[in-house]
Structures are given as C-alpha cells and as structure tokens.
Amino acid sequence: MNQTTPILELVGVYKRFGAVQALQDVDLSLFAGEVHALVGENGAGKSTLVKILAGVHRPDRGRLLLHGNEMRLTGPAAARAAGIAVIYQEPTLFPDLSVAENIFMGRQPLRFGRRIDRVEMQRRVRALMQRLGVPLDPDRPARGMSIADQQIVEIAKALSLDAQVVVMDEPTAALSAVEVDRLFVVVRALQAAGTAVLFVSHRLSELFAISQTVTVMRDGRRVFNGALSGLSTGELVRRMVGRTLDEFYPKQEGSLGAVALSVRGLTRVGIFSDVTFDVRHGEIVGLAGLVGAGRSEVARAIFGIDRRDSGDVIVGGRSLPVASPPAAMNAGVAYVPEDRHEQGLVMALSIARNVSLASLARLRRGPFILGADERKLAATWADRLHLKYQRLSNPVSMLSGGNQQKVVLSKWLARRPSVLIVDEPTRGIDVGTKQEVHRLLSDLASQGVAILMISSELPEVLGMADRVLVMHEGRLAATIPRAGATEEAVMLAATGTVRAS
Amino acid sequence: MVTAPRQSPVVVSNAARLSDIVSRTRELGIVAVLVLLVVVTGVVQPNFLRLNNIQFVLLDTTMIALLALGETVVVVSRNVDLSIGSVVGLSAFLSANLFGHVAGIPIPLVFAAGLGIGIACGAANGLVVSVGRVPSLVVTLASLYIFRGLDILIVGGGQVVAFSLPTSFRAIGEATVLGIPDLAIAAAIVVAAGAYFLRSFRSGRELYAIGSNPDAARLAGIPVARRTFMAFVASGAIAGVTGVIWAIRYGTIDSTAGTGIELQVIAAVVVGGVAIFGGSGSAVGAALGALLLTSIASALQVLGISPFWVQAIAGFLLIAAITLDRGISLRLTTTLRKGNYRGGA
Numbered sequence A: 001m002n003q004t005t006p007i008l009e010l011v012g013v014y015k016r017f018g019a020v021q022a023l024q025d026v027d028l029s030l031f032a033g034e035v036h037a038l039v040g041e042n043g044a045g046k047s048t049l050v051k052i053l054a055g056v057h058r059p060d061r062g063r064l065l066l067h068g069n070e071m072r073l074t075g076p077a078a079a080r081a082a083g084i085a086v087i088y089q090e091p092t093l094f095p096d097l098s099v100a101e102n103i104f105m106g107r108q109p110l111r112f113g114r115r116i117d118r119v120e121m122q123r124r125v126r127a128l129m130q131r132l133g134v135p136l137d138p139d140r141p142a143r144g145m146s147i148a149d150q151q152i153v154e155i156a157k158a159l160s161l162d163a164q165v166v167v168m169d170e171p172t173a174a175l176s177a178v179e180v181d182r183l184f185v186v187v188r189a190l191q192a193a194g195t196a197v198l199f200v201s202h203r204l205s206e207l208f209a210i211s212q213t214v215t216v217m218r219d220g221r222r223v224f225n226g227a228l229s230g231l232s233t234g235e236l237v238r239r240m241v242g243r244t245l246d247e248f249y250p251k252q253e254g255s256l257g258a259v260a261l262s263v264r265g266l267t268r269v270g271i272f273s274d275v276t277f278d279v280r281h282g283e284i285v286g287l288a289g290l291v292g293a294g295r296s297e298v299a300r301a302i303f304g305i306d307r308r309d310s311g312d313v314i315v316g317g318r319s320l321p322v323a324s325p326p327a328a329m330n331a332g333v334a335y336v337p338e339d340r341h342e343q344g345l346v347m348a349l350s351i352a353r354n355v356s357l358a359s360l361a362r363l364r365r366g367p368f369i370l371g372a373d374e375r376k377l378a379a380t381w382a383d384r385l386h387l388k389y390q391r392l393s394n395p396v397s398m399l400s401g402g403n404q405q406k407v408v409l410s411k412w413l414a415r416r417p418s419v420l421i422v423d424e425p426t427r428g429i430d431v432g433t434k435q436e437v438h439r440l441l442s443d444l445a446s447q448g449v450a451i452l453m454i455s456s457e458l459p460e461v462l463g464m465a466d467r468v469l470v471m472h473e474g475r476l477a478a479t480i481p482r483a484g485a486t487e488e489a490v491m492l493a494a495t496g497t498v499r500a501s
Numbered sequence B: 001m002v003t004a005p006r007q008s009p010v011v012v013s014n015a016a017r018l019s020d021i022v023s024r025t026r027e028l029g030i031v032a033v034l035v036l037l038v039v040v041t042g043v044v045q046p047n048f049l050r051l052n053n054i055q056f057v058l059l060d061t062t063m064i065a066l067l068a069l070g071e072t073v074v075v076v077s078r079n080v081d082l083s084i085g086s087v088v089g090l091s092a093f094l095s096a097n098l099f100g101h102v103a104g105i106p107i108p109l110v111f112a113a114g115l116g117i118g119i120a121c122g123a124a125n126g127l128v129v130s131v132g133r134v135p136s137l138v139v140t141l142a143s144l145y146i147f148r149g150l151d152i153l154i155v156g157g158g159q160v161v162a163f164s165l166p167t168s169f170r171a172i173g174e175a176t177v178l179g180i181p182d183l184a185i186a187a188a189i190v191v192a193a194g195a196y197f198l199r200s201f202r203s204g205r206e207l208y209a210i211g212s213n214p215d216a217a218r219l220a221g222i223p224v225a226r227r228t229f230m231a232f233v234a235s236g237a238i239a240g241v242t243g244v245i246w247a248i249r250y251g252t253i254d255s256t257a258g259t260g261i262e263l264q265v266i267a268a269v270v271v272g273g274v275a276i277f278g279g280s281g282s283a284v285g286a287a288l289g290a291l292l293l294t295s296i297a298s299a300l301q302v303l304g305i306s307p308f309w310v311q312a313i314a315g316f317l318l319i320a321a322i323t324l325d326r327g328i329s330l331r332l333t334t335t336l337r338k339g340n341y342r343g344g345a
Helices: A046-052 A076-081 A099-104 A117-132 A147-160 A177-192 A203-212 A233-241 A295-303 A325-329 A339-342 A351-363 A371-384 A401-413 A431-446 A458-464 A487-494 B008-042 B053-074 B084-101 B105-131 B136-155 B167-171 B182-200 B202-212 B214-219 B225-251 B261-271 B283-302 B305-343
Strands: A008-017 A022-030 A035-039 A060-065 A067-071 A084-087 A164-168 A196-200 A214-218 A221-227 A259-268 A272-280 A284-289 A310-315 A333-336 A417-422 A450-454 A465-472 A475-481
Touching: A008 A046, A022 A035, A022 A046, A022 A196, A035 A046, A035 A203, A046 A084, A046 A164, A046 A196, A046 A450, A076 A084, A076 A310, A084 A147, A084 B084, A099 A117, A099 A147, A117 A147, A147 A177, A177 A196, A196 A431, A203 A233, A214 A233, A214 B105, A259 A295, A259 A339, A259 A450, A272 A295, A272 A310, A272 A450, A272 A465, A272 A475, A284 A295, A284 A431, A284 A458, A284 A487, A295 A325, A295 A333, A295 A417, A295 A450, A325 A333, A333 A401, A339 A401, A351 A371, A351 A401, A401 A431, A417 A431, A431 A458, A458 A487, A465 A487, A475 A487, B008 B283, B053 B084, B053 B182, B053 B225, B053 B261, B053 B283, B084 B105, B084 B136, B084 B225, B084 B261, B105 B136, B105 B167, B105 B225, B167 B225, B182 B202, B182 B225, B182 B283, B202 B225, B214 B225, B261 B283, B283 B305
Parallel strands: A022 A221, A035 A196, A035 A214, A084 A164, A164 A196, A284 A450, A284 A465, A333 A417, A417 A450
Antiparallel strands: A008 A022, A008 A060, A060 A067, A214 A221, A259 A272, A259 A310, A465 A475
C-alpha cells in the first residue's frame, strides 16, 4: 500500500459558529485503501468536520488538499464532483422517488435530447446492487424502507460516483448486528478497491473491527491520531473524555420487589405474537434482538400507542385498556421512544415546555399553566440529570443529542413512573452522557422503578439488565438470566440459531 | 455469523408494482368516474351530449387544465401558487387592451405580451420565495392581492368590450378540428409536453426531489433556489397565456376577470392526484382532474340542478380524493414495511 500522499488531507482547519469554536487547528489525512476511524464525544466537532468534507460548511481557516492539490469545496455538488461521498447518520432519501432515482438524482444517465435514460439507469442500479450483494428493486419507492436498506441506497450512490473518499457518519447507529456485518463486508470491499473511508462511530468495538487508523477529537481539537492496533478500548475512551471511566455500565445489585408490569400473550398480527414476561419493581429487563424483530412494536403496544390484537398488559394488578396511552400513563407507565426528534421531543419548543409536557395536568391551576411552575419543574430535573444548557427557554433543538435525551427522560421522570420503558436510551449519544444515563437508570431501579430497556448495543444490555429477553421475528426466543448472559448467547437467540428458553 | 435472509425479490417487486398501480389507478379512476358521469347525464338529458355543449366543456377545461399544469409544476416542489387568478386577470385586460392602442397589432404579439406579463409576475413570486425564503403560501397570497390591485388600478371602472376586439382574434375560440376546439387541442399538446418534461428531464425530476425532501435535495447538490424560481416563472407564464385565452373566450374583460379561478385549479390538481405537500403526481392527472370538475359543473347545469351543488360537489370530491390518497399511502407504507418485516432483517 502506497501511503506517501494521502488522497485527502485537511490542514489546520478552523470553524466557528457564533460563540462556539467548533473546530480548532484540526488536521486529518485519509489514505487510499484505509479505513480511518473518527471518534469523540458529542459536540467534539466530528459532525462539523464531516460537513466540511461534504461541502456543506466552509472552513474559516485551513486548507483542504485532494491528491496534494489545494481545493475549495463551494457546496455539496462540488464535494461530489471532487469524489467525496458522504453517508449521513440519518439517511437523506426522497421517500416518493424510486431507489434508482434516489441513487442518480441530478446525474441520471441521458439519451438523445437530454432525456433521462430509464433503462440504462435501471441497468446500472442492478449492477450496483449486485456489487453490494443486496437485491433491492430499482423501482421500489424509498418510502417504508428499513434504515439498513436506506443506507445501502446511500452506499450505492457513493459507488456510482466512483467516490475516492467515502465518509460514513455513524452508519451503524440504527443497524442490527447482522446488518452491521453486511455493512462491514461492503466497507472492506470499498477498502480493497482503494477507496479511503472515514468511519464515524460511537461503538468502539466496531471501530477496532473495521479501522486501521484513528483520529480522536475533543472540544474541537484533534487530540490523537495514529494506528488503532496498539490501543485498548480503555485508552481510546480516556483520550476521548480526558478522564478514566472505571465502570462502563454501573448497574447495582438490588433486591427485587413485586411484579410491576406483567405482559401476557401479547399479540399484534403480523408484527409479533404471544409475548409473555414480567418486570419486577427494582428490576431492569433488557429486550434484545435484531432491528425488525418487533421489540419497539411490543413497547408501543404495551404503552397503547399501537393496538394489540390479543393478550393482556397488567400494571399494578390492573389490566390496561387497549390502545390508550393516557390510561397507561395514569397507571404509572412511562415510555421513552427510540426516535428523539420525531417522537420524544417537540424540537421547536423550549426545554422547560418539553420537560413539563407530560405533567401539564398536574401543573394546571384552573385553566392556566403558569410559566413559573414549568420552569421550576424543568429546573429541578435539569439539575438532577446534570443537563448542560444555557437557558431553559431555549429550544431543545439547540442541545446536543445526549442532553436532548436527558430532556426526554426528565419529561417522563417528572411523572414519577413505577414502570419505565426506554427504547434505545443511549443511541447516538456520547460516552460520558451514556454513562450518566446508565447510572440514572440504575438509581431508578434501586428506588423500585421497574425498567424495560430495549437496546441494540449488546454490552449495554449485558451490563445493565438483570434479565435479558431476546426477540426473534416477532417472538420471544429466549430469556437469559444475568449470570448466563453473554454476547454469544444473546446473538445466537436473536439470529434464531438456537431456541433456548 | 449467521446471515439474515434478505427480502425476497418477489415481495419487493410486488411493492414496487403496487406503488405503480396506485398512481395509475388514480388516472384510470378519474376516467371511469368521467365516463360514468357522461353516460348517466347523457341518458337523462341528451342535450348534454350535443356538440355545442361538449365544445363548451372543453373550452372551459382548456383554461383550468393549462393553469393546472403550471400549478402542478409548483405543487410537486412543495410550494403553491395562489396568484394565478390575478395574473390571468391582469394579462387578459392588458393584452386585449393592446388592440385598442396599437391598430392592427399581430395576434402572436398579443400572446407574447400575455406571456411576458405572466413571466414578470411569476418571476416576482419566484424571487421572493427562493431568494427571500418566504413560504410560497404567504408570498402568493400577497401577490394575489397585489396583482389584483394593480389590475383594478389600471382598469378602474372600465372594461374591454367584445366588439372592440378584432374578429380574427375572437374567431380563435370558435375554430375547431373535427368538432374539437383548436384551443383544447393546443392545451392538450402543452399539457402532454409539460407532463413529459416533468417525467423525463433532470430538472423535472429535481422538482419532485425538492418536494419530496428539500434538505436531501440540497445535500444532493440540486440548485433548489433556481429550480423553485423557474417553477414559479413557468406557472406565471402559463397563467399569462391563459389570460389571453380568457380574453378570446369571454371578450368582455373588467377588473374582476379570473377572480377565484386559482381555487378551481388547485382543486383540479388535488383531485388529479398531485400530492399537496409535493413529491408526487402528474400533469396528466391534474388535467383530467380539471376535465372532471368542469364536466360535473356542466352536467349539473344541464340537469337543472342549483349551482350551489356545483361547488358543494367539488368540495366533496376534494375531500374524497384526499382521504383516498391518505388511505392508499398509509396502506402502501404498511405494505412496504411488512415487506421488510417478512424478510426478517
């Protein structure tokens, strides 16, 4: 491998947004045939760096070199033309348009008279899908595709551009283990073809599996750059946070109380069937499985967002009515959904308003809700959860992902629930905040709250849960007690290889 | 590691076919309703099928269908143009008024004047929407009043009267080929060309992309501002030309010409299956929507039913169309999702 000149190089890049210095004197070198990991806590400047490579932001100072020649990226189109393809954390597809149009938008093959050559476009998409080993139909609209398939479309787009540099911003955040493996096969193929890959992820074990070199960012600066092989996870984390994390997943052992949530034969036809389990006061039950196994759907049916076709949900000895979130809330159930942006928060509302949103009935004075009451409630919880904010009246959209998650948690904790359902509580948030969330969940459990935790991150489930339920294709495939819960045992059940019980 | 079974291609292409069927069903559905309407009304009241009446309906449809083409271009990009009625009025008066001021002015020049007025109005809308980044609903609501105000300022209490127009000009509206009005044929050709442009040219597809996901369109390097601007120019241009047709058709033009026509046009566009929040729909569908709405109006009139029902039925049709769209798109999404689920990954 010739590693003398990098394909792409950033030298001394600065970027400032208002009062925030997002990037300060950052260097980055990407070489052909190398997967380069980019890590750092949220707010460390990773996204800004990605957006500079994508041509979305222009650096205030510093140079960008492509094959040693200085370049200025004037916009996303210029970055694409320069052979830089960016795959964003949340895929950016056109839901109404077909897979083929999504891949070739703006660059469709043309025939006589500058008309779009649909036959040629389809042929190329089929060829791309063959290269990726994924039989996606070129005519299928993007609407309703799984996130994994949406990412395949994004990668196909990068391939079709003959990109020399592929930037992947947290591509695995929403993927199951099997889908991650499929993605890695694609990444290795890109690498073998001489592409330089920049891989951003919070899942450190993945980085060790796929990358050769790493850049660590902290507070807008590059704090480490070098080969990954000599590093341990602990060292990497220490460099990211600037402190040592003794314990990743601090679940305290506690005594379990009576059954708080009892799910009996819960069925939603075509989605999941005959799901039965209990969660006791003071217990954390992990719900593991591949994306699409029906975990979130079970949670939604328990909380009453989706209708259950049969089965029973019993909280505190009383059966919950079908499809009534208010009844579930009154029974003491809280549900922190997977998708913060769309379901967990009202992005345009202030921090205070978001925190008080589930407690308005309690705050109500006659027909009025007083702003002072809202602020008091929000301030209490912001303090308890160590929320980092400037003003409670700022919109939540201004907060980082980890702090947004704390706001969602505050909203539900303000109701003092006895049963807490959390769906992917630490997705896309940084290591430090992750640990805080884990400690919080552990504290809640020790105070007697029954917690049902859905997570795609196995170390999180294994570290936190007293018991792990594993779902496979809509059914509970296994219940594994803490003592027997290993990554291997969970993955075997989740992939349907072993039907333990 | 065990490999998860991929979605079987059969399921996927079923889903693709389904979405295809949905869009075609819409146009076929309109044609079916139209045939039913014509047959039933024709049986009850044979006058409905007299050549005279058919020509009348087609001429009415001509204007709505043309305007619907322009509106479709704007709506698929997740915008709306409410000002077209005022542009029609302005262009109708100013172009027809040319005959009084410039003796012997050639008719193509009058059409060009209408076109120019329309382009100017459309460019003004497009500039504020794309550069000023003001929502098009607000911009074109404002320009609806501004253009109408300008019209009233110019026309005052006066009007262009039919006998002041050259007979050759008025004759355009009466010319027919095999009984079909020339204007309707011309409109059909323009609509077909517009539909082809939207389907088969990059800039056409980019309008759909902008309407489907504006942020993604920007990231894909699509010149969003330029495309949006051009969409409004196209809508304005079509409204300008339609103004001249208005003058041909009615002859007498005062300052109220074209008032409220924008709502009929938007109704036709929505009934024709163009998603009101952008991203999907075709110009042919919108034109069929226009034909259906004018046919219903004419049928009710021929049957001697109160004109109140014309508007009420248009309203019901609108709600039915949108409800149908919602239902279909929900079903489609569920079906596509289930396709993912069945595959297991």
